[in-house]
Amino acid sequence: MTDGHNHPSNPPEFRRGQRNPLSVALSRLRYDPVLFVPFLLVGLLLAVVDWLHRRDPIPTHERTGLGTDGVNIQIEYVGYPTGIGQTLRPLESLIGLEPHYLGWGLALYVLPLVAVTVAGAATMARVMDRPVRFADVTSLFGFVVALDLLQRLLGSIAVLQEMGLWGFVPLAIYFALFVRLFLVPGLLVAG
Numbered sequence: 001m002t003d004g005h006n007h008p009s010n011p012p013e014f015r016r017g018q019r020n021p022l023s024v025a026l027s028r029l030r031y032d033p034v035l036f037v038p039f040l041l042v043g044l045l046l047a048v049v050d051w052l053h054r055r056d057p058i059p060t061h062e063r064t065g066l067g068t069d070g071v072n073i074q075i076e077y078v079g080y081p082t083g084i085g086q087t088l089r090p091l092e093s094l095i096g097l098e099p100h101y102l103g104w105g106l107a108l109y110v111l112p113l114v115a116v117t118v119a120g121a122a123t124m125a126r127v128m129d130r131p132v133r134f135a136d137v138t139s140l141f142g143f144v145v146a147l148d149l150l151q152r153l154l155g156s157i158a159v160l161q162e163m164g165l166w167g168f169v170p171l172a173i174y175f176a177l178f179v180r181l182f183l184v185p186g187l188l189v190a191g
Contacts, residue, residue, distance in 0.1 A: 038123050042112075045112065117137060118137060120185060124185065136190075
């Protein structure tokens, strides 16, 4: 394996040692537009999953940008490369369902996570000039599921949601944890 510096997807600006990460990323995308394809497909899949969530009988929350009480701004960083769907299904809504509804609900929960994992692994592997290996994808999927469940757990604790200004302390700890975990997806794909 090469170190990736002479790969065709590395534009000349990157090879010269340019340090601005945004410029390097935009140059890389301009020279290798195939990097857009996996997440474009995931975006289309998320749109279909949102459409299915709105039409199936299992309860779903829908995100809104403008409401009657003003603007609702939501900032999300989930710790792994992803798109954000416009619907959210609480896992609690799957409790007590008939088996076929439970299977349907779990499939609509797992499918976007699998798609995001495969797209992220394919994109990162292409940038690193590595083949996509099944073991790397499964370890990245485990990381994605663990982070998703952690965020759902923290989001379901009412005390954390109603702390007001005191909530900045746990929020700072939460952000510090994600700063430490920022490179984990790339490291998992690198092996």
